[in-house]
Amino acid sequence: MSVKRGSRIFRAVWMALVLVFLYAPILVMIGLSFNASVSRSQWAGFTLRWYGELFRDPVILGALETTLEVAVIATIASTIIGTLGVIGMHAMKKGMADLLINVSYLPMTTPDIVTGVSLMLMFLFAKVPLGKWTMIMAHIAFDIPYVLFSVMPKLRQMNPNLYEAALDLGCHPMKALYKVIIPEITPGIFTGAMLAFTMSLDDFVISYFTSSDMYPNLSRIVYSSTKLGVKPTMYALSTLMFVSILLLLILINRRTKLEELS
């Protein structure tokens, strides 16, 4: 009995430690973003002042615009490229398809700094000046695997006769693609697009190496501001980024769960 209770307490404490370890830094930051005092060591009451300042700062608003613009363009482009690519891979012979898919997943596991530096080197080598468009291209590149990853299972689940049924009823192959295959895998495409968007919003390292200070995105602003002493507005900005990405991930998670159920 006592052993049982002891182990239960131990488990609870252990779990609490894990959660504290994971979330304490973020909770401290969220707390500080509502602190009326600039000091990090003293609580001077609740305020929304830093959030207000955030939305009056033209530099931050500009960075927000860049971030969203990059994310939207990269999401659209990577979703189209990734979806068509994975449909092509799926239609190949099994051995070749598996090889290509595994090679395409690889960038997901490559450290961001390696991806970032190598993309930067490639742009410099090709004499493309670093800026917004190089950043967009980099985002497209690292978003594509997430699209493949989300669409591939939908293709594998699909009844292989569906495409043939479309041909049988009079569709040319291209028409069969957009009248039957694309609608059938739309849930996967949607999830892939949302994941790509989240990854784009989230990225700092790759953006840092493939863009310049002329076109800062939000994470770059946060990073450069830490060099001059962190202002509470940065806590507010980071909190907002954390919350929006968290919400997106919850949404993606719920979608995947719902799809599994249906």
Add this chain to the structure above:
Amino acid sequence: MIQDTRLIEIKGVSKSFGDTQVLHEMNLYIRKREFVTLLGPSGCGKTTLLRILGGFEMPTTGEVLFKGKDMTGIPPYKRRINTVFQKYALFNHLNVYDNIAFGLNLKKPEQLGCGSRAEMKAEIARRVTRMLKLVKMEGYEKRSTNALSGGQQQRIAIARALVNEPEVLLLDEPLGALDLKLRKEMQLELKAMQQQLGITFIYVTHDQEEALTMSDTIVVMNGGRIQQIGDPKGIYDEPKNAFVADFIGESNIIDGVMLEDDLVKFSDTEFQCVDEGFATNEPVDVVIRPEDIMIVGEDVGMLTGVVESVIFKGVHYEMMIRSGDYRWKVQSTTMQPAGTRVGMTIVPYNIHIMHKLPKEA
């Protein structure tokens, strides 16, 4: 009903996937309005042959003629042939109505005899309604295909194919996923639809009873080769070899030796039969249907044996009777308890003599 014109001719068609040859030199013709069943165990090549007819596979050698014209390289969307797939392959993003209208919506107004898009829309609605009536699914237009039972999905798949008024309908084990009762109902309905519409049906199944119930012609296949072509009665009564005899209905197949014309020896006993033209002392397969063996008194039987087991099968009893080193399967409406010694007689025309199949993989 069946017209004597050859609608489809399959000439010397072989098919290989990599190193495996799944069809060997198939030759077959299919007449207009015929209900042809490709029957065989899984892996016999029947589905591959159907897919070649549908245009989903290309034969490695040989050609397929449609009304005398080579259609080997014609893609599926240019053939006047439609297919009912094994797992229905309904479009889940469309409702029942749009699934059935799918093929018609791809056509031009002139092709449906209409002058305008609006006229065509009304014509499509008419045809879809007619099809839903034919497959007994009126009122399901707006339903999602996910909400239908297996049998209902199958009906929609059939309607979706038939609404295009194909000259040939290909059906790939369409009833395989349904329960026994529903399957039997659908067999009769399919046959009735085929006769009513006058369309050629080419039907793939491994279920011999299904083939016997529905077909005008059965093509028995094994190992990528045609074993026998014939009408159901002919195939059942006069199987050409031991494979067909074993696959269609139940059979006792026993080694025998042909002593002379009309005289065969098996189980150490000589029997009168009605088969001629075999070599003297040629080893043969002797095939006898379980229902063709009569149980008689021990003293008057041509063979004697001991009943080993009895199973009640509804209409009849099925007994396993050991005689020498062979166990005979015997079906009879009267039962002999296990352990009884019985005699068995077989009349000459119920003894079927077959050449031994060449040994091959």
